[in-house]
Amino acid sequence: MKVQLSTIHKNLEGSWQVTGSKSEANRLLILQALFPKITIENISNSDDSKVLKKALTSSKELIDIHHAGTAMRFSTAYFAAQEGREVILTGSQRMQERPIKILVDALKSLGADIEYQKQEGYPPLLIKGKKITNNKVNLAANISSQYISALMLTAPSLPNGLEITLEGKVTSTPYILMTLSLLTDLGVEASFQNNIISIKPFQLSQEKVFTVESDWSSASYFYSLAALSDSAKIKISSYKQQSLQGDSSLVQLYQKLGVKTTFLENTIELEKDTSVALPEIYKANLASSPDLAQTIAVTCLGLGIGCELTGLHTLKIKETDRLVALQNEISKFGAQIEITNDSLKLHAHHNLKENVSVATYNDHRMAMAFAPLALKTMLQIEDAGVVSKSFPDFWEAMSFYKIKVEEI
Template sequence: MHFTLQKSKIAKQSSIQITGSKSESNRLLLLQALYPEFKLENVSNSDDSNLMTNALSSQSELVDIHHAGTAMRFLTAYFSIQEGRETVLTGSKRMKERPIKILVEALQELGAEISYVENEGYPPIKIKGKKLIKSNVSLKANVSSQYISALLLIASKLENGLELTLEGEITSIPYIKMTLSLLDEIGVETSFIDQVITVKPNTKNLEPKTLVVESDWSSASYYFSIAAISEVGTEITIASYKENSLQGDSVLVDIYKHFGVTSTYQGNSITLKKETSNITPLTLDLKNAPDIAQTIAVTCFALGIPCDLTGLHTLKIKETDRLVALKTEIEKLGGQVEITDKSLHLLASNNIKELVSIATYNDHRMAMAFAPLALKEAIIIEDAAVVSKSYPTFWDDLKSIGFQITK
């Protein structure tokens, strides 16, 4: 289903309640499956989190997680310690092209029994759950942080815990720290010293408690973009957010100062205000927050400023090759983009073509990142329902602040 976004002007003041963080929700859902004594509130209503919930409660041997990459990584680890259970973990056509070998080899090193059903190094995989005795494993530090988090999430249930050594420069540190903070919050003992992460084994019941999931900062990024592209004086209030957030994408607050957007916290809300339109070219290393690269690139394009974004090597193995997708779609709109395997370079362009149809490549972030361009020109978003992967109410929320959207 394609949506047409007419050239729109949003309200001077508006507010949005955003669903719980997908990253936090999926970590906590897995931990809740291991430790049923605690409860969760404000869990993400995204497709990915619903798939995670269903997979964790499934009794079937075949578990299909469709496009949910986080669920694929986390569940690979989870099912490897479900003693006596055999599981075949599969997904969409794109999921079968996304590598899993690094995580599988790390689990095998710990004693897990995992084999490939079709192609070596890729899903689907067959997992025979068993007790894992070994506790030492090494992993390259520049791989997807989801591989690292998958191991950390099950670590306290391993007989001897886990000592994970990271080799080389560590990327996506905020996501690793998020996982460790959530483990600490539920009462699991952890440490992260230099390149070594240690998680102590836990055999006792944890103290029952209710954990509230913070709203999703990646989803908030689209409102930062909207504020940046809007007229000076525009205010958007979003909830529920913490000033000392665990989520790496909370760097949006600092990054969007560059675009003239100030952020003010009040209680669990944050108000974004466009203060100035005097904006200069941007150079940014996004190795710790790659999920907001698309949003930032489109913001720069909309404002007609060049940018150099680096640290993007993980974007090639996401729902699509996001670097190629960004180049293709921005150039359709009239921009000029150069990419390498880990960077994107946008040349300034003020002439945005009207009613260009944006392909979304089964990638929720492509649909949402390009939507704010409707503040400049009418635009068509193909396969608009793809946003349900992380933010099902996205289009309704845009309408509520003034976007004109037709099917």
Template sequence: MSITLQKSKVAKQSSIQITGSKSESNRLLLLQALYPSIVLNNISNSDDSQLMTKALASSSDVIDIHHAGTAMRFLTAFLAVQEGKEVVITGSKRMKERPMQILVEALQDLGADISYVENDGFPPLKIVGKKLNKKKVSLKANVSSQYISALLLIASKLENGLELTLEGEITSVPYINMTLSLLDQIGVESSFTENVITVKPKVDALKSTNLTVESDWSSASYYFSIAAISDIGTQITLSSYKENSLQGDSVLVDIYKQFGVVSTFKDNTITLKKVEAHKNTLSLDLKNAPDIAQTITVTCFALGMPCDLIGLHTLKIKETDRLVALKTEIEKLGGSVNITEKSLHLSASTAIKNMVSIATYNDHRMAMAFAPLALKTNIIIEAAGVVSKSYPTFWDDLKSIGFEITK
């Protein structure tokens, strides 16, 4: 289903309630499966979290997680320690193209019984759950932090805990710290010193623990973009957010100051206000927050603001090759983009073409990142339902603040 966003103007003041973080939710759902005394509040209503919930409760010998990359990685580790359970985990055509070898080999080094069903290094995987008593393992640290988090989430259930050595430059450190912080909240001891992470086994029973998931900062990014592109004085209030967030994408607060947007925290809300014009250029290293690269790129394009973004090497193994997708779609709109294997360079632009149809590549972030362009021109978003992967109510929420959207 394609939708058309008519050139719009948002309300001077508006507010939005955003569902729980997908990143936190999926980690906590797995921990809840390992420790059933955990009670969770404000779980994400995203497709990914619903798929995670369904898979963790499944008694089937085949689990299909569709496009959910986080679920594929976390569940691979989880299923490896489910003693006596034999499962094949599979996914969409794109999921079968996304690499798993680094995680699979690390789990095999710990003693896991995992084999490839079709192509070596890729899903689907056949997993026979067993007790893992080996402790030490090494992992390349510059591919995806989800591989690291997958191991950390099951570590306290390993007989001897885990000593994980990270090789090379560590990517997305905030996501690793998020995982370790959540482990700490349920009483699992860990340490992260230089390139070694140690997690102790948890032998005593976990007492009943209530945890509330903070709202999703990646979802908030689109409202930062809207505020930046809007007139000075526009403000948008979002719930529920913490100033001391665990989520790496909370760096948006600092980044969007360069777009003239200031953020104020009060009573678990954050208010974004456009107070001044944007800077002339933008240069960022997004290795710790790659999921907001699309949002930032489109914001810059909308404002005619050149940018240089580095640290984007993980974008090539997401739902689509996000670097290629950004270049393709922005150039359809009249922009000029150069990309490398790990960077994106946007030239200044003066005019944005009208009524361009944006392909979304089965990627929720492509659909949502380009939506704020409707503040500048009419735009068509193809396969708009893809937003349900992380933010099912996105289009309704945009309408509530003034966007004109037709099917």
């Protein structure tokens, strides 16, 4: 499905309920599979969470997690510790190009039985579940936090728990802390000090209910709408000020782009703040929230300002190489953008080309990041249905906030 986007008007207001956080929901789905007395409320309706839930409840030998990277990593560790269970874990063609060797090596060092079915270091994987009694593992600290969280989530079900030593500087601390917080909320004895994560074995004796906070990365598109509007009073829910999600840094990041955030009960209100003087070049290190990079870069493009974003080394192994994808698509609007392995530099550009057709590369965030730009110029989004990966009702939300969405 290809859609054409234009604006009806640029004064935005109204309330929208955003689906539960995919990051929180997927962690809780693993914990629920290990400890069935857990109940999850406000669970994400994203494709990724649906795929993971299906994988964890399947009795089949072949399990296909499609494009869901989190599901691949979390379920690799989960199935490795399911004694007597044998599965082949596979995914889409892109998933089979995304590395998983670091996690597999860590699990093998603990005694797991995992074999590559095609290319060394990549899915699909043949996993023969075993009782894992080894309880010490070392990992480089600058790797994707999903590898670390995958081990942490399975750890309380292991007979001797797990001690993970991270070597070097940790780059994705918020996601590790999210996992740690969910474990401690469950009642697990767990700590993270001096680069050592320690998790004790655990059994859940009584019912436990978790309510998933709405997704902050999904909130980023509403922040972009507010920044690019003439005026905005946008309310989105359900959010809390003391969030577990690293992407809640949106509040500070977008303050400099003219968006004021007010926390109400379970709701945030976004207002366009015209008193803010926009920087000529917006600078941010997004090592703790790399999923915001595409949205922020496109917001800066729409505002006619430059930006320098760093800490983006994990973007090359996402659904696509997001840095190359951003460079390709932003260039179509006439702007100049330079990338390295972990950064991008956008030069200020004022006359955006119209009717650009934006390719999405099987990446939900490419489609959603560019959509708010319709407040500045008419554009088209290819493969618009890809948004279902994390935000199935995204186009309804855009229509609600006066973006005209027409299938072509």
